[in-house]
Amino acid sequence: MTLIPGLSGGAQVLIAGASRGIGLALCAALLERDDVTQVCAVARHASTCAELAKLAEQHGQRLKRVDCDASDEHALDALVSKIGEQCDHLHLVISTLGILHQDGAKAEKSLSQLTLASLQASFATNTFAPILLLKHLLPLLRKQPATFVALSARVGSIGDNRLGGWYSYRASKAALNQLLHTAGIELQRLNPASTVLAIHPGTTDTQLSQPFQANVPEGQLFEPAFSAHRIIELLGAHGPDDSGTFWAWDNKPIVW
Numbered sequence: 258m259t260l261i262p263g264l265s266g267g268a269q270v271l272i273a274g275a276s277r278g279i280g281l282a283l284c285a286a287l288l289e290r291d292d293v294t295q296v297c298a299v300a301r302h303a304s305t306c307a308e309l310a311k312l313a314e315q316h317g318q319r320l321k322r323v324d325c326d327a328s329d330e331h332a333l334d335a336l337v338s339k340i341g342e343q344c345d346h347l348h349l350v351i352s353t354l355g356i357l358h359q360d361g362a363k364a365e366k367s368l369s370q371l372t373l374a375s376l377q378a379s380f381a382t383n384t385f386a387p388i389l390l391l392k393h394l395l396p397l398l399r400k401q402p403a404t405f406v407a408l409s410a411r412v413g414s415i416g417d418n419r420l421g422g423w424y425s426y427r428a429s430k431a432a433l434n435q436l437l438h439t440a441g442i443e444l445q446r447l448n449p450a451s452t453v454l455a456i457h458p459g460t461t462d463t464q465l466s467q468p469f470q471a472n473v474p475e476g477q478l479f480e481p482a483f484s485a486h487r488i489i490e491l492l493g494a495h496g497p498d499d500s501g502t503f504w505a506w507d508n509k510p511i512v513w
Contacts, residue, residue, distance in 0.1 A: 274354045365425060
């Protein structure tokens with residue numbers, strides 16, 4: 258299966274949040290594909306990440322490591338300039354940026370636990386960073402084809418919310434979904450072969466999920482490599498006709 262619909266040559270790919278978890282697994286999986294020319298691995302400390310260094314030893318110049326804090330617009334400007342020196346178009350961008358209980362964010366169980374600091378931390382990483390990444394990369398997504406994916410979460414679905422709790426995380430992912438849906442409309446006007454997708458990767462064995470894994474049903478906790486594989490399958494299955502939609506790891510749509 259082609260990496261993304263309409264792609265005929267080698268793909269130029271950018272992964273944000275590439276130094277660990279699903280982002281790192283996506284880098285490894287994409288570098289194994291013959292139809293991927295180069296992977297740009299973006300993270301705050303990409304240049305000093307030991308796991309990315311190992312991938313660089315295996316794949317040489319096909320992996321480009323770039324330090325960038327996606328919450329800093331000046332850093333995003335510099336990122337685009339650096340990438341633009343090597344290529345004038347990105348075929349695929351995947352944002353794996355997200356926090357649940359790190360950097361001041363909390364998985365609140367009740368309103369009494371909700372704080373302004375937790376809300377701001379959650380929205381800064383889960384909502385603002387992915388859409389600002391898309392904003393700044395837009396000049397590199399104007400040619401055909403181009404796909405932008407951000408990892409969302411099923412708990413961001415308002416229609417699927419029956420348990421409550423996790424106020425900041427739920428709200429930040431719901432806001433991300435709206436921003437992605439809106440951006441998908443604009444990108445289609447600029448590039449009819451563009452696709453914007455929100456993807457729920459399932460509960461994956463990463464730092465984000467570790468405190469809550471005891472509650473995950475047997476067989477529903479995925480290794481990062483498995484989640485990366487399923488995300489790549491979704492990329493090939495959904496093109497411009499599905500732009501602005503929300504999908505689960507098992508290729509089933511999720512209600513907003």
